[in-house]
Amino acid sequence: MRALGLFILLPGLGFAPTPRFLEAGECAMCHTRIPKPGAGWDRDTGFIGPFHLWRNSMMAHAAVDPYWKAKVAFEVARRPAAKAEIEDHCLRCHAPAQQYPLRLAGRRLAVARLDSLGRDGVTCTVCHQITPAHLGKADSFSGRFVVGDRGEIYGPHAGPFRMPMEHHTGLTPAEGRHVLDAALCGTCHTVLTHPAGDDRAFVEQGPFLEWLASEYPGQGRTCQSCHLPLLRDAQGNLAAQFIAHRPPGGPFPPTGERSPFGLHRFAGANVRALAWLAEIENEPDLREAAGHTHEHLKRAARLEVTPRRTPDALVLDVRVLNLTGHKLPTAYPSRRIWLRVRVHDWQGRILFESGRWDPGSGALESGEATQPHYAVIDRAGQVQVFESIYGDGAGEETASLLDAVTYLKDNRIPPAGFRPARLAEMGLGPLAIGTVGVPAHGAFRAGEATTHYRIPWSGGSSPVRVEVDLLYQSIKPGHRPPGFAAPASAMQPVVMASARLDG
Numbered sequence: 001m002r003a004l005g006l007f008i009l010l011p012g013l014g015f016a017p018t019p020r021f022l023e024a025g026e027c028a029m030c031h032t033r034i035p036k037p038g039a040g041w042d043r044d045t046g047f048i049g050p051f052h053l054w055r056n057s058m059m060a061h062a063a064v065d066p067y068w069k070a071k072v073a074f075e076v077a078r079r080p081a082a083k084a085e086i087e088d089h090c091l092r093c094h095a096p097a098q099q100y101p102l103r104l105a106g107r108r109l110a111v112a113r114l115d116s117l118g119r120d121g122v123t124c125t126v127c128h129q130i131t132p133a134h135l136g137k138a139d140s141f142s143g144r145f146v147v148g149d150r151g152e153i154y155g156p157h158a159g160p161f162r163m164p165m166e167h168h169t170g171l172t173p174a175e176g177r178h179v180l181d182a183a184l185c186g187t188c189h190t191v192l193t194h195p196a197g198d199d200r201a202f203v204e205q206g207p208f209l210e211w212l213a214s215e216y217p218g219q220g221r222t223c224q225s226c227h228l229p230l231l232r233d234a235q236g237n238l239a240a241q242f243i244a245h246r247p248p249g250g251p252f253p254p255t256g257e258r259s260p261f262g263l264h265r266f267a268g269a270n271v272r273a274l275a276w277l278a279e280i281e282n283e284p285d286l287r288e289a290a291g292h293t294h295e296h297l298k299r300a301a302r303l304e305v306t307p308r309r310t311p312d313a314l315v316l317d318v319r320v321l322n323l324t325g326h327k328l329p330t331a332y333p334s335r336r337i338w339l340r341v342r343v344h345d346w347q348g349r350i351l352f353e354s355g356r357w358d359p360g361s362g363a364l365e366s367g368e369a370t371q372p373h374y375a376v377i378d379r380a381g382q383v384q385v386f387e388s389i390y391g392d393g394a395g396e397e398t399a400s401l402l403d404a405v406t407y408l409k410d411n412r413i414p415p416a417g418f419r420p421a422r423l424a425e426m427g428l429g430p431l432a433i434g435t436v437g438v439p440a441h442g443a444f445r446a447g448e449a450t451t452h453y454r455i456p457w458s459g460g461s462s463p464v465r466v467e468v469d470l471l472y473q474s475i476k477p478g479h480r481p482p483g484f485a486a487p488a489s490a491m492q493p494v495v496m497a498s499a500r501l502d503g
């Protein structure tokens with residue numbers, strides 16, 4: 001078998017060598033129609049196979065995502081002479097299966113030349129061929145993962161039954177436990193730039209670094225634990241299932257059920273983008289994925305409201321606990337979350353409101369000028385917005401990834417146990433991931449932030465109703481590129497958590 005494999009791979013004999021990357025559709029044959037445990041193989045009862053779930057994720061759309069395309073065009077329009085370089089840079093993580101081989105050959109990829117493999121985005125054969133080389137080290141960041149050239153597809157299980165997959169794809173399933181390492185995700189989920197051209201890096205996106213500086217690594221809770229949750233039974237115990245099926249359906253006879261079994265949903269926060277893609281592709285499964293993502297987003301935070309009355313004020317302590325493994329919000333800088341606080345009288349009249357937005361544009365009605373971080377809010381025009389804001393070389397606010405050199409504001413809520421100095425202790429150099437623009441006070445710390453609302457009040461003890469919502473927005477108006485034709489729905493926030501109090 002091995003000799004035959006070598007023979008086929010020899011160049012110049014009329015056989016093309018197996019390409020390093022294959023489209024996900026090639027894997028679907030045996031890795032999609034996997035039923036939930038206990039359900040029959042012959043009926044569609046909601047498949048849980050990797051292809052089925054991955055196909056409806058943002059990573060599968062990384063190179064066709066309309067907001068991503070608009071942002072690439074925005075960056076290019078600012079520096080037309082650098083078009084080729086910029087596009088190739090963006091495609092490194094957004095279309096890795098097509099960009100990587102060109103990179104090795106010293107060539108560049110342009111957006112206009114994306115083929116079906118590039119449009120597969122972060123596809124199966126990227127994640128599953130990343131080798132352990134440099135993982136977790138600074139030289140693996142910014143999409144500098146190393147893909148093996150042995151045609152091995154790594155997975156967490158020992159002794160995979162190799163023959164059918166080798167026969168159909170030319171690739172060999174092999175045990176490689178490093179697929180469970182958070183650092184594998186950290187290769188692309190650490191986006192660094194070098195504005196000064198030297199070693200000093202600016203952290204544009206740092207979920208992996210934020211996670212490293214939190215208490216989660218010590219607890220063994222990785223990116224995979226939350227974003228590729230393991231299959232469980234109704235009692236919450238780990239469940240087992242076959243990981244591959246024969247093309248017509250049903251398991252390959254020599255294989256058995258495997259556990260753990262990871263659900264390739266990759267749900268994050270982008271409810272609106274998935275719903276928009278569902279419209280574009282007219283795909284109900286994407287709508288379902290948007291629903292799953294909303295459920296996931298609702299698990300990101302806990303909201304606690306403690307009310308109190310004084311003779312002249314209604315006082316609310318609004319506490320937000322970050323339950324994620326990184327900052328809340330994290331990653332792409334167009335994200336923000338904010339608090340909407342409303343107080344009604346017993347007739348439903350609004351006495352106070354902070355955080356209302358315009359349903360057409362998604363803009364805050366108090367205006368889009370940057371809100372500082374507030375310890376105390378006592379006027380309706382003040383809104384607590386948790387976000388990061390990039391500054392350019394002149395100290396002005398910018399939405400450009402290429403102009404950003406610093407943070408003007410970063411009051412994203414840190415994860416539990418957050419201690420940025422951990423990075424330097426691990427030898428990861430001077431990577432700044434700390435908070436910016438938050439006056440030192442105990443109400444903002446690792447894992448949580450409390451905002452104190454002091455609402456002027458002359459109504460004595462008459463009853464009021466308090467409504468507090470925590471809202472998440474994917475694209476804040478300042479990050480909307482000129483001419484970007486998004487439906488109004490894509491700009492709308494989604495509710496992460498709510499609290500209602502009467503009294």
Ligand code: HEC
Nearest residue numbers: 024027031050051054122123124127155179243260261262
């Ligand atoms: C973003 C990276 C990533 C992508 C993309 C990805 N996988 Fe995975 N895959 C993983 C990780 C991590 C695991 C380990 C999950 C676990 O068991 O905890 C895994 C596990 C598996 C397994 C073993 C079953 C299991 O859950 O242990 C199979 C089979 C598999 N993937 C196939 C695929 C196929 C087919 C695709 C494309 C349709 C794909 N994967 C896309 C990261 C990825």
Ligand code: HEC
Nearest residue numbers: 065067068071072089090093142143188189191273331332
């Ligand atoms: C080192 C890897 C990497 C590079 C290089 C990269 N990105 Fe990304 N990009 C990511 C990751 C990871 C995310 C997901 C973060 C999130 O969802 O918050 C992302 C998300 C985005 C989004 C948000 C998409 C949405 O639907 O909300 C946009 C827009 C974007 N990138 C634009 C760009 C542009 C423009 C470039 C080139 C200048 C670029 N990216 C280069 C890794 C990268």
Ligand code: HEC
Nearest residue numbers: 027030124155156157160161164165168173174175244255
């Ligand atoms: C013709 C069927 C078939 C095709 C096509 C196929 N696989 Fe597999 N795959 C299998 C079988 C069978 C196993 C082993 C199952 C076992 O031993 O439990 C497997 C195992 C795996 C594993 C787990 C490896 C481990 O040790 O944990 C991964 C990951 C994987 N395949 C990814 C892929 C990817 C990516 C593609 C597309 C390039 C693909 N497969 C195409 C049949 C197939």
Ligand code: HEC
Nearest residue numbers: 058062065093094096122185188223227266267268269270
């Ligand atoms: C090859 C680069 C690459 C690797 C490796 C990678 N990602 Fe991603 N990931 C991306 C890009 C690019 C996006 C943004 C897609 C978009 O929105 O256009 C993204 C988006 C995401 C999102 C955001 C989804 C949302 O709804 O906002 C999650 C969650 C995610 N990845 C998890 C993971 C996990 C977990 C791993 C490791 C198992 C991983 N990624 C490995 C490139 C990568």
Ligand code: HEC
Nearest residue numbers: 185189207208211221222223226268269300324325331335
């Ligand atoms: C304890 C669970 C947990 C862990 C661990 C975790 N995440 Fe998340 N992640 C979440 C939740 C919940 C959300 C949705 C809320 C949000 O956006 O932060 C999320 C959101 C995201 C997003 C989308 C952010 C956005 O708004 O666009 C990305 C990208 C992401 N995670 C990547 C990672 C990576 C990479 C790791 C590992 C280094 C990781 N996550 C570890 C729970 C977790």
